[in-house]
Amino acid sequence: MAEPASTTAAGLLLAKYGVATAGFAGAVLSLTFLRGLTRGQAASAVGTGFASAIFTTPLAVHYFNLPVDGDTQNGVAFLIGLLAMNIIPGLKALAGKFGATGAA
8 A cells, every 4th residue: 555645745855854954953952051042142053053964964974984874864964953052162262273263
């Protein structure tokens, strides 16, 4: 017996946008660790986590030679979204240590 079309469509949609969904969920969940933020700061934190997850998930999967299946990519995107607000200050400090201030 064939599956209903709505179940198949939902599965395809989640597979196609799984990294975005997982990254967004991780970014939203990261707000539980960040206290005392204004609404603007919270929105900025979610946007930063979401964008970090979207753009760095393929890089992380390739760099660590992880399997390129949907489950692995979704998990990596979730973790990057969750941890982005902790990783970014560390990268900024590391860049400052090596003299890359970003000012021209």
